[in-house]
Amino acid sequence: MINEKITELISQHENDLIALRRYLHENPELSSEEYETTQLIVEKLNELGIPYKKTNPTGVIAEIKGGKPGKTVALRADMDALPVYELNRELEYRSKKDGIMHACGHDAHTAMLLTAVRALNDVKEELQGNIRLLFQPAEEQARGAKWLIDQGAMHGVDNVFGIHIWSNAPTGEVSSQVGPSFAAADIFKVTFKGKGGHGAMPQQANDATIMMAQYVNNIQAIVSRELDPLHPAVVTVGKMSSGIRFNVIAEDSFCEGTVRTFDSEARDTIEAKLEEYANAIAAMYHADYTFEYDRMTDAVNNEEKSAKLIESIAKEAFGEESFKNLVPTMGGEDFGFYLSNCPGAFATVGCANEEKDTCWAHHNGNFNIDEDALKVGAELYAQYAWAYLKEKE
Known part of the structure; x- marks a missing residue:
């Protein structure tokens, strides 16, 4: 040989x-x-x-x-x-x-x-x-x-x-x-658009920071509760931005993260659920949202x-x-x-x-x-x- x-x-x-x-x-x-x-x-x-x-x-x-x-x-x-x-x-x-x-x-x-x-x-x-x-x-x-x-x-x-x-x-x-050795790597981006206002008068505003906090906390349940535990996956939010000043309620918030999977079914589920959660949170707060999902690499499957x-x-x-x-x-x-x-x-x-x-x-x-x-x-x-x-x- x-x-x-x-x-x-x-x-x-x-x-x-x-x-x-x-x-x-x-x-x-x-x-x-x-x-x-x-x-x-x-x-x-x-x-x-x-x-x-x-x-x-x-x-x-x-x-x-x-x-x-x-x-x-x-x-x-x-x-x-x-x-x-x-x-x-x-x-x-x-x-x-x-x-x-x-x-x-x-x-x-x-x-x-x-x-x-x-x-x-x-x-x-x-x-x-x-x-x-x-x-x-x-x-x-x-x-x-x-x-x-x-x-x-x-x-x-x-x-x-x-x-x-x-x-x-x-x-x-x-x-x-x-079999699998390197994971499929994807990027997702979410924006919530609420209504800005004075921090002392929250009733007049619609706080996009709270929306994003709810989103980032809740999407971890996608891995722990939506997927077969025998199909490993990672959802990581690596970037967040919201607000411009300590006493101004944020009108917009943004997050960007990555998804890592070996299994195509798990990949499909996570993509769908990430948007579903964004839609649900936006609806709950009477706000708008945008969602982007980019499938960057396929899994390396030897x-x-x-x-x-x-x-x-x-x-x-x-x-x-x-x-x-x-x-x-x-x-x-x-x-x-x-x-x-x-x-x-x-x-x-x-x-x-x-x-x-x-x-x-x-x-x-x-x-x-x-x-x-x-x-x-x-x-x-x-x-x-x-x-x-x-x-x-």
């Missing part, structure tokens, strides 16, 4: 892999603005003679043509950074752009896939099929996967694989599991055969103890859109090392990775593609 030449090639290029990741970390770009990153990828592909097309507005779709006929497997890496101030002041390769940082590891993903591409290109004549390469923008906005799919990324693809570096697991630990292939590769390539079943997370990942198009699976590669101070949460300004994990991720990308194409139906 494991191609020893791939292992050797990635080991030979480990220093280049680390240098590439550091360069990307120093030069982060926000979602939909990854122009320099896109150009860097194009230059690397040109050096290897791999055909590609740029996607709009950013991103790259490329393909390694194997020397033998067969299936097509897609490998995906996201490439966008976050509007986060880097707090790693002593880091020699810290972000050069104040307020923009690779705080989720997408710099590592891009560097790992480019290194895997280098190795796979060296063995392309032995490949039994083709490898589609997806360098995806705007994952943090949950839009990039859809953009690439709309621009032909999954046309003719038989299987798709992606990786996320993971600071919740020790360096080098590979995780995946059959196909059984693909998830088992990840496990087999990890154990053979990195040792029996290297693999753990992934505990599902309510975090969102737009990789789920690829899995809605064809079979495949998603894996995490641990990068946490207390001695190197790389155990910080994703999206934290102190986030960093143990770079020993990079070689594991690069090889996992390459060996998955190799093994999948070698499989018999």
Whole structure:
């Protein structure tokens, strides 16, 4: 299952892999603005003679043509950074752009896939099929996967694989599991419109703050009383605004939150109930309301055969103890859109090392990775593609 030449090639290029990741970390770009990153990828592909097309507005779709006929497997890496101030002041390769940082590891993903591409290109004549390469923008906005799919990324693809570096697991630990691993992530927005007035004369007003307080408190009952308890879900209100002054009764109030689910029926129920509760509260207070619900990402639901292939590769390539079943997370990942198009699976590669101070949460300004994990991720990308194409139906 494991191609020893791939292992050797990635080991030979480990220093280049680390240098590439550091360069990307120093030069982060926000979602939909990854122009320099896109150009860097194009230059690397040109050096290897791999055909590609740029996607709009950013991103790259490329393909390694194997020397033998067969299936097509897609490998995906996201490439966008976050509007986060880097707090790693002593880091020699810290972000050069104040307020923009690779705080989720997408710099590592891009560097790992480019290194895997280098190795796979060296063995392309032995490949039994083709490898589609997806360098995806705007994952943090949950839009990039859809953009690439709309621009032909999954046309003719038989299987798709992606990786996320993971600071919740020790360096080098590979995780995946059959079924749901990352949740569907949605956003909802609610506005109540009442009637403003003086705080000393409440009888003349219709207080939108009270409406919103009732709403935020009551919607938690959707999870605890409206859903099957065997179908986990989260409803979180992360933003609220109401009022302009201490003695002015608020005319308007607003809240914004997120819903996380694995089950489509639970997702439908929550969306319907969130609006139902808003409607009921508005009616009770003789007010108006608006409701918006945006389904941002689908759940990442790993196909059984693909998830088992990840496990087999990890154990053979990195040792029996290297693999753990992934505990599902309510975090969102737009990789789920690829899995809605064809079979495949998603894996995490641990990068946490207390001695190197790389155990910080994703999206934290102190986030960093143990770079020993990079070689594991690069090889996992390459060996998955190799093994999948070698499989018999």
